Every structure is written in structure tokens, then in C-alpha cells.
Amino acid sequence: MLASVDGAIGPAEEARIPVSDEGLLRGDGAFEVMRLYQGRPFAFEEHLARLARTCAGLRLELDLDTWREEIAALLECNGPAECLLRLVLTRGGRRIALIEPAPRHKPVARVATITYAPNRVLDGLKTLSYAGNMLATRIAKEGGYDEALLVTPHGRILEGPTWSFFWVRDGRLFTPPLSERILGSITRERILAETDVIEETCTLDDLRGAEEAFIASTTRTVQPIAAVDDLTLPAAPGPVTLKTRETMDQAIERELGVVA
Ligand SMILES: Cc1ncc(COP(=O)(O)O)c(C=O)c1O
Incomplete structure (x- = not known):
């Protein structure tokens, strides 16, 4: 599974952020989870709009244009997979985009x-x-x-x-x-x-x-x-x-x- 940290794409398990980031230390940050169908996110604009609302509420600066470019590059590398895309913006300013396997849920x-x-x-x-x-x-x-x-x-x-x-x-x-x-x-x-x-x-x-x-x-x-x-x-x-x-x-x- 791939990850992008501030635009640097690589295997998720090798992606790193500083341990001093208050996103980690205090749970201070914003996130979104989208579902990818054949590699393409459903309701992409709604998710980005909610991310923007969360960031505004948290007083967290969000550079959406940069995010969009980084997400597009990650999705391009990821290909047409059935999976999830997680976006995390930390108080330390790290932009993390993470591909995750789609979870399996029971039928009921x-x-x-x-x-x-x-x-x-x-x-x-x-x-x-x-x-x-x-x-x-x-x-x-x-x-x-x-x-x-x-x-x-x-x-x-x-x-x-x-x-x-x-x-x-x-x-x-x-x-x-x-x-x-x-x-x-x-x-x-x-x-x-x-x-x-x-x-x-x-x-x-x-x-x-x-x-x-x-x-x-x-x-x-x-x-x-x-x-x-x-x-x-x-x-x-x-x-x-x-x-x-x-x-x-x-x-x-x-x-x-x-x-x-
Ligand atoms: C507390 C809470 N309620 C509802 C939802 C469902 O939201 P969505 O339909 O945007 O996935 C989520 C998603 O993670 C959630 O965290």
C-alpha cells in the first residue's frame, strides 16, 4: 500500500512524520476517508469540502491546491484498485495521503x-x-x-x-x-x-x-x-x-x- 507525505510517494510502512507532531501527540488534526472504485474516489469534492470545514474549525491551514496535486499523483501511482484513500492533515503541517485496503464487513x-x-x-x-x-x-x-x-x-x-x-x-x-x-x-x-x-x-x-x-x-x-x-x-x-x-x-x- 502506498502513502504520500507532503507529496513524497513511497510504501506506506516506510512513510515517516516527526514524533513531535501534535497530530500524533494530541490527536490535533483533520482527516477524511474516501472509497476508491477502480481507483477513483466517490464523492471527492464533498470530502474535500468537509476537510476544509474541519480545518477552518480547527484553525488549521489547508493548501487545497497542493493537496489536489499530491492526491492525483498518488492515485495515478496506485492504479485502478478497490480500496480506501485516507487524508490526514496534522497540526505539525504534514499532509498524509494513505491508500488502505477496503475493510471487510459482515453482511449484517x-x-x-x-x-x-x-x-x-x-x-x-x-x-x-x-x-x-x-x-x-x-x-x-x-x-x-x-x-x-x-x-x-x-x-x-x-x-x-x-x-x-x-x-x-x-x-x-x-x-x-x-x-x-x-x-x-x-x-x-x-x-x-x-x-x-x-x-x-x-x-x-x-x-x-x-x-x-x-x-x-x-x-x-x-x-x-x-x-x-x-x-x-x-x-x-x-x-x-x-x-x-x-x-x-x-x-x-x-x-x-x-x-x-
Ligand atoms: C462519527 C462518524 N459518523 C459518521 C461517519 C460516516 O461518514 P461518511 O459517510 O462521510 O463516511 C463517520 C465516518 O468516518 C464518522 O466518523
């Missing part, structure tokens, strides 16, 4: 709720400070689940540590609103643009009446949820989940001309 996920309070000062920003998100996933896995579902101390469902949450009631699709201080997920935005979705807060009690639920993210597109804690959803995947996945596959095909 069982999720465990984990209590979580979003960090208000980082609202809407995709920063390197993800230890809490990673720990939530680890705790869920320790309990025998596949994923964590983050829930406020008052019992409102937010999102997963790296994904957005959707559920279906009476055949209609719902997702929590951004005012819940969840990330402005690119996949979520696309689903909202392409299908009828109601943005509504969701409690665990609300979920008891749900017919389906699913995970949405760049790396998985749409992944059905089979269970939330001890609650088994009636269908995984159900018809709305399948339809949404098909809609997203069509959006990818329309944009990139490849079959997702």
Missing part, C-alpha cells in the same frame, strides 16, 4: 449501545481525536457485538463511531438530525438527497417499533443492523434497507461509471 451487524456525549467544541469536525470512538467499538466487541451505537446520557441515539444511523418505521426512513451533534456524514447527505428521509430524534423506545435499521458510511455504503442490544429487528436487510443500498449503488455508478 449486531450493535451495542454505548453512552456517549459529543464534544461540543469539535461539533461537526472530523478530527484525529477518535480515541473515544475507537474505545466505544472495542467495548461493544468485548460484549460480543460487532459495533457500538452511541447514545446520549438521556437515551437519544446519535450515530456509530464511524457511521451514521438510519431506521425504518411504518415503511418510512428516519435518521437523527445534525442538531444532535453528529457528524455531517457524506453518505448520510447523499441518502437524504436521493430518497425520502425524515430527520427525527430517536430513543431506544422508538426503536422498539422499528421494522429495520442500518448503518451508512463511506466504507460500507449501507449495512443492515440485525440487533440493537437485546432487541432483534424484524428484518435485516428489510426492503427499505435494500432499496437504499440500490439507490446508493446507482449514485456511485452515475458518478464514476463503475458498478459498485
Whole structure:
């Protein structure tokens, strides 16, 4: 797998940044993850726009023109692979672009709720400070689940540590609103643009009446949820989940001309 650090391309395992970089020492920096289909990134401009928003929020200088050139050079070297592209901008000013293998996910996920309070000062920003998100996933896995579902101390469902949450009631699709201080997920935005979705807060009690639920993210597109804690959803995947996945596959095909 290849990496580019400030435009120098080489094997990822040989790429280096100074250990004094506060991106490493304090998790102070911005990142994005895109999916490459036959080597081409889906929703590239949306990801760069979110990176710009994160950098503005963090007061981190971003030279987008240089980034674009460096990314283009890396993608050219990488060729038509099915994989991920991670972009990281550190407080020390390092521009890291990293090719990663596409992760394998189970066909359906069982999720465990984990209590979580979003960090208000980082609202809407995709920063390197993800230890809490990673720990939530680890705790869920320790309990025998596949994923964590983050829930406020008052019992409102937010999102997963790296994904957005959707559920279906009476055949209609719902997702929590951004005012819940969840990330402005690119996949979520696309689903909202392409299908009828109601943005509504969701409690665990609300979920008891749900017919389906699913995970949405760049790396998985749409992944059905089979269970939330001890609650088994009636269908995984159900018809709305399948339809949404098909809609997203069509959006990818329309944009990139490849079959997702
Ligand atoms: C907290 C959080 N929510 C949602 C998502 C999904 O966002 P996207 O659709 O842009 O991949 C991510 C992605 O990593 C995330 O970190």
C-alpha cells in the first residue's frame, strides 16, 4: 500500500512524520476517508469540502491546491484498485495521503449501545481525536457485538463511531438530525438527497417499533443492523434497507461509471 507525505510517494510502512507532531501527540488534526472504485474516489469534492470545514474549525491551514496535486499523483501511482484513500492533515503541517485496503464487513451487524456525549467544541469536525470512538467499538466487541451505537446520557441515539444511523418505521426512513451533534456524514447527505428521509430524534423506545435499521458510511455504503442490544429487528436487510443500498449503488455508478 502506498502513502504520500507532503507529496513524497513511497510504501506506506516506510512513510515517516516527526514524533513531535501534535497530530500524533494530541490527536490535533483533520482527516477524511474516501472509497476508491477502480481507483477513483466517490464523492471527492464533498470530502474535500468537509476537510476544509474541519480545518477552518480547527484553525488549521489547508493548501487545497497542493493537496489536489499530491492526491492525483498518488492515485495515478496506485492504479485502478478497490480500496480506501485516507487524508490526514496534522497540526505539525504534514499532509498524509494513505491508500488502505477496503475493510471487510459482515453482511449484517449486531450493535451495542454505548453512552456517549459529543464534544461540543469539535461539533461537526472530523478530527484525529477518535480515541473515544475507537474505545466505544472495542467495548461493544468485548460484549460480543460487532459495533457500538452511541447514545446520549438521556437515551437519544446519535450515530456509530464511524457511521451514521438510519431506521425504518411504518415503511418510512428516519435518521437523527445534525442538531444532535453528529457528524455531517457524506453518505448520510447523499441518502437524504436521493430518497425520502425524515430527520427525527430517536430513543431506544422508538426503536422498539422499528421494522429495520442500518448503518451508512463511506466504507460500507449501507449495512443492515440485525440487533440493537437485546432487541432483534424484524428484518435485516428489510426492503427499505435494500432499496437504499440500490439507490446508493446507482449514485456511485452515475458518478464514476463503475458498478459498485
Ligand atoms: C462519527 C462518524 N459518523 C459518521 C461517519 C460516516 O461518514 P461518511 O459517510 O462521510 O463516511 C463517520 C465516518 O468516518 C464518522 O466518523
